[in-house]
Amino acid sequence: MEIPVKPTESEKNLALLVEKIMEPEEIYSEDLGIEKKIVARSKCISSLKKMHYLLRSERILDSARRYLKEGVADKMIVVMLHKQALAAGRISFVSEERESPLGAVKLYIYHDNPHDVIDWLAPPTRKGRPVFERGVPEPDCY
Secondary structure (H helix, E strand, O other), X not given: OEEEEOOOOOHHHHHHHHHHHOOOOEEEEEEOOOOEEEEEEOXXXXXXHHHHHHXXXXXXXXXXHHHHHHXXXXXXXXXXXXXXXXXXXXXXXXXXXXXXXXXXXXXXXXXXXXXXXXXXXXXXXXXXXXXXXXOXXXXXXX
């Protein structure tokens, strides 16, 4: 996950955003000269259990599934989230960075079968309810 840091923003507060949707193994700041960003990493898909829960509690499985599927490229899923919504503990996907005035949060998910991850995070629904629930697609990572 990458979170852009604007000059008026606290890196410490932005690092807390990470924990709204994931349990990272490491969080660090990267200074790229012109811009700064907070980077959070985890080797385990299970670190996204908070996101898994939020997608259900906010009842946005269908839109989440659409954004996740659109973000698939080979063995990776890339989606962008609205930074201010995340600060409020909500998940809001954006299609373009400009939709999040303070910069979009970029979530990169790497997995040999990204569609298994999508089926776990945001399964298809019928009448607003998941058609199935799958386990975390990585039994060896707990």
